[in-house]
Amino acid sequence: MASKQLKTFTREHVAQHNKQDDLWIIIDAQVYDLSRFAGMHPGGLAALTHEDVAGQDATDQFFALHRFEVLTKSQYKRLIIGTIEGEESALHPPSTGDLSKVPYAEPTWLSDGYYSPYFQEARIMKPFFSVREFTDEYLVPDAQAREEDGKRPSQSVLDKMAELEIHAMRLGPGKHLQGRKLMGGIVKPEAFDYFHELVVMQEMVRCAARGYGDGLLGGKIIGLPPVLNFGSQELKDRIVPDILAAKKFICLAISEAHAGSDVMGLQTTAVKSEDGKEWIINGSKKWITNGTFADYFTVGCKTEDGFTVILVERGPGVETRQIKTSYSTTAGTAFITLDNVRAPVGNTLGEEGGGIFVMLSNFNHERWVMCCASARAQRGIVEECLKWTSQRKAFGKPLNSLATVRAKLAAMIQRSESVQNWLENITYQMCNMSYKQQASKLAGQIAFLKSYSTSSAQETARDAVQIFGGRGITKTGMGRLIEHYHRTIPFDALLGGAEDVLSDLGVRQALRSMPHDAKL
Ligand code: HEM
Numbered sequence: 001m002a003s004k005q006l007k008t009f010t011r012e013h014v015a016q017h018n019k020q021d022d023l024w025i026i027i028d029a030q031v032y033d034l035s036r037f038a039g040m041h042p043g044g045l046a047a048l049t050h051e052d053v054a055g056q057d058a059t060d061q062f063f064a065l066h067r068f069e070v071l072t073k074s075q076y077k078r079l080i081i082g083t084i085e086g087e088e089s090a091l092h093p094p095s096t097g098d099l100s101k102v103p104y105a106e107p108t109w110l111s112d113g114y115y116s117p118y119f120q121e122a123r124i125m126k127p128f129f130s131v132r133e134f135t136d137e138y139l140v141p142d143a144q145a146r147e148e149d150g151k152r153p154s155q156s157v158l159d160k161m162a163e164l165e166i167h168a169m170r171l172g173p174g175k176h177l178q179g180r181k182l183m184g185g186i187v188k189p190e191a192f193d194y195f196h197e198l199v200v201m202q203e204m205v206r207c208a209a210r211g212y213g214d215g216l217l218g219g220k221i222i223g224l225p226p227v228l229n230f231g232s233q234e235l236k237d238r239i240v241p242d243i244l245a246a247k248k249f250i251c252l253a254i255s256e257a258h259a260g261s262d263v264m265g266l267q268t269t270a271v272k273s274e275d276g277k278e279w280i281i282n283g284s285k286k287w288i289t290n291g292t293f294a295d296y297f298t299v300g301c302k303t304e305d306g307f308t309v310i311l312v313e314r315g316p317g318v319e320t321r322q323i324k325t326s327y328s329t330t331a332g333t334a335f336i337t338l339d340n341v342r343a344p345v346g347n348t349l350g351e352e353g354g355g356i357f358v359m360l361s362n363f364n365h366e367r368w369v370m371c372c373a374s375a376r377a378q379r380g381i382v383e384e385c386l387k388w389t390s391q392r393k394a395f396g397k398p399l400n401s402l403a404t405v406r407a408k409l410a411a412m413i414q415r416s417e418s419v420q421n422w423l424e425n426i427t428y429q430m431c432n433m434s435y436k437q438q439a440s441k442l443a444g445q446i447a448f449l450k451s452y453s454t455s456s457a458q459e460t461a462r463d464a465v466q467i468f469g470g471r472g473i474t475k476t477g478m479g480r481l482i483e484h485y486h487r488t489i490p491f492d493a494l495l496g497g498a499e500d501v502l503s504d505l506g507v508r509q510a511l512r513s514m515p516h517d518a519k520l
Pocket residue numbers: 025027032034041042043044047048053058061062065066067070076079476477478
C-alpha cells in the first residue's frame with residue numbers, strides 16, 4: 001500500500017485550526033489532525049482545546065504527559081496530516097539495537113569517549129550488539145504483552161533463544177557450550193567467558209519486566225547446574241539437550257513453607273523403595289520459579305543420611321499450582337506437592353547426604369547473575385528519572401532545576417555506577433580464578449555485592465517514586481516502568497539470600513582470613 005502523501009503547512013495555517021471540530025496541533029514539526037480523535041482522547045477534550053494547545057506547537061505539553069511510544073502506535077500515527085514547512089522532526093524513538101545517549105544510561109564501556117580495561121571492542125562488542133538487537137526485537141514486545149496477560153513467555157521467543165544458544169550461555173562458560181554456535185557463531189564456545197555472560201544477562205534485563213525475565217527459564221539457571229555438575233552421564237544425556245533447546249523445562253525446588261535458607265529444617269522426605277532402586281518422595285515446595293510449567297524438578301530432600309538433592313520428573317504424585325506474587329504470573333511461581341513420587345536412584349545429584357555441597361557449589365554464580373540483573377535494572381531507572389525530570393515542568397521549570405530532585409538523581413547515579421563497577425571487578429576475578437579460588441575468595445565479595453545491589457535498588461526505587469509522584473504508582477503512562485520496578489524490587493532482596501544474611505556472610509568470610517598478627 002502506498003504511504004499517505006504528507007503536505008506541508010506553515011505554523012500560521014495550523015493556528016487557524018483551533019476549534020473542537022477542526023483541531024490541529026504540532027508535535028515535533030509534525031501536524032496532527034485531532035478533530036475526530038479529540039472526543040476519544042484518554043486525557044480528555046479540554047486538554048486539547050486549551051488555547052496553548054489547539055492550533056499550537058504542543059511538543060512540550062505532549063512529552064510532559066505521554067511516553068514516546070504513544071506516538072509510535074499505528075492508530076495515532078494515522079492522525080498525522082503533514083509537516084511544518086522548512087522544519088524536520090528532531091525527536092526520534094530509539095530503534096532496535098540503539099545505544100542510549102542519556103548520561104549514565106549505558107555502562108561506561110558503551111558510552112562515547114570512555115574506556116574499559118575489561119571490555120575490548122572485538123571480543124565483546126559484536127556479541128553484545130546481537131543480544132541487544134535480539135532483546136529489542138523479540139523480548140521487549142513479548143515481555144510487555146505477557147506482563148499484561150500473565151501468560152508464560154511465548155514459545156516462539158524461547159525457540160529463538162535456543163537457536164542463538166542463549167539458554168546455554170545463561171549457564172555461564174563451561175563444557176555445556178561445546179559444539180554450539182553462540183549467537184550464530186559470533187563467539188567461540190572456548191572464548192565465552194563471564195563478561196560475555198554478563199552482557200547476555202544485562203541486555204536481557206532491558207525488557208523491563210521482572211516476572212517475565214524469570215519466566216524466560218530462570219529456573220534453569222539455578223536448577224540445571226546441579227544436574228550438569230553432579231548428575232550421571234546417562235541422566236545428562238537424557239535431559240540436558242531438550243532443556244537447552246527449550247523443549248523441556250527445569251526448576252530448582254528447595255524452599256518450603258516450613259523452611260527457606262535453613263535447608264536442614266526442610267520437611268520433604270525421600271526414602272528408598274524396598275528393592276533400593278527408587279526414591280519415594282513426600283512433601284511440598286513453595287515459591288518455585290517456573291514450577292507451574294516445569295518438566296523436571298531439582299528437589300532438596302531429607303534422607304537417612306541428611307540432605308540429598310534428587311532430580312524428579314513430572315509424573316504421578318507431582319502437582320503444581322500458581323502462587324500469585326507481587327510480580328506477574330509470567331514467571332510460573334509455584335506451590336508444589338509431592339505425594340509418593342517415585343524417582344530412580346540414578347537421579348540422585350551428588351552424594352546421598354551431600355546435598356549441601358551440591359547447593360553451595362552454585363551459590364556464587366547464582367548470586368552473581370542476580371547482581372548483573374540488579375545493576376542493569378537500576379541503570380534503566382536512572383535513565384527514566386533523567387528523562388522525566390528534564391521533560392516534566394513544575395512551577396514553570398524542569399523538575400531537574402530543583403536541588404532536592406538533583407540530590408536524588410545524584411544518589412541513584414552513584415549507586416548504579418558503584419554497583420556496576422564492583423560487579424565488573426568481581427567478574428574479572430571470576431575470569432581469572434579457578435573454581436576453588438572463587439569459592440574461597442569470592443563468596444564474601446559476591447555476597448556483599450548482592451546485598452549492596454539490592455539495598456541500593458530499593459533506595460533507587462523509593463527515590464524514583466518520589467520523583468515521579470503519583471505516576472510512580474500508576475501501571476500505565478509515564479511512570480509505568482517505575483511502578484513495575486518499585487513493586488517487584490523487594491523480590492530481588494530475598495532470593496539467593498536475604499540482605500542481612502548475605503552481609504553477615506561477607507563479614508564472616510573476611511574474619512576467617514584475619515591474620516593473627518594484625519594488631520593495632
Ligand atoms: C497526537 C496527540 C495525542 C495523542 C495521540 C494522545 C493520546 C493520549 C493517550 C493514549 C493517553 C493515555 C496516556 C497513557 O496512559 O500514556 C493520553 C493521556 C493524556 N493526554 Fe494525550 N494525546 C495527545 C495529545 C495531548 C496533548 C497535546 C495534551 C495537552 C496537554 C494531552 C493531554 C493529556 C493528558 C492530560 C492525559 C492524561 C495523562 C495522565 O493520566 O497522566 N494529550 N493521551
